[in-house]
Amino acid sequence: MSENSPFAALVPDRPLNAEFAASVEHTTAVVTAVTDEQLAAPTPCGDWNLAALVNHVIWGAEAGTRAGLRAPVPTDGSEDRDADRLTGDWRARYAESAAAAGDAWGKPDAWDGETSLVGGPMPAGGLGSLFLVDMVVHGWDVARAAGRAYTPDEDAVRAVHDWLATRSEVGRGFGAWGPEVPVPATAPLFARVLGLTGRDPHWGGARTP
Structure with a gap:
């Protein structure tokens, strides 16, 4: 991939x-606690209800594992983002896939070279970072929608913030997240992460993350 590529x-x-490996348990705890009755709830993610958000989170764990392992992109439609993954024991399937993603991206050499998602190869480190942001931030999205507490790993929050501080506009340019929500520089670090990824830290209640 060209060094001039935005990726x-x-x-x-x-x-x-x-940081990736340390984030898995926090997100898994809130995703697997979602009840069937909560799946219609609104979320901080635009028009997505909780079912759509959880479906995306499961896709991220499955596709993230495959990309972290450098396995080929499947051609059978199993990695289609819009496929319905809320079937069978999807909570156990998510926990297993998230753990596998943590194992894959938990190895330093997974961040070297190139891997693929769709549309050809891209830098593994860039893709791993996007999956890490999703892991940390979507954990909050799910927790807020379900009315649960969520405390992400502090080192992961710091790493994600530092990464976003110089790269959020690049990700925004290809639709990874929405327009930045202004958050005071004195706010908790995770609140600033949420703002950089287009989220209002006060969504669903006045308390900050």
């Missing part, structure tokens, strides 16, 4: 393998 700018300054 090249997403490669972090160092592998974020430890």
Whole structure:
């Protein structure tokens, strides 16, 4: 991939393998606690209800594992973002896939070279960073929609914030998240992460993250 590609700018300054591995349990705890009755609830993610959000989160764990392992992109439609993944014991399937993603991206060498999602190869470090942001931030999205507490890993929050501080506009340019929501510089670090990814930290209640 050309160094002039916008994706090249997403490669972090160092592998974020430890932060990725540490984030899995926090997001898994809130995703697997979602009840069937909560799936119609609104979320901080635009028009997505909780069912659509959880469906996306499961896709991220499955596609993230495959990309972290450098496995080929499937051609059978199983990695279609819009496929219905809320079937069978989807909570157990998510927990298994999230753990596998943590194992894959938890290895420093997973962040080197190239891997693929759709549309050809891209820098592994950039893709791993996007999956890490999704892991950390969507954990909050799910928790807020379901009315649950969520405390992400502090080191992961710091790493994600530092990464977003210089790369959020690049991600915004290809639709990874919406327009920045202004958040005071004195706000908690995770609140600033949420603002950089187009979220109002007060969504669903006055308390900050």
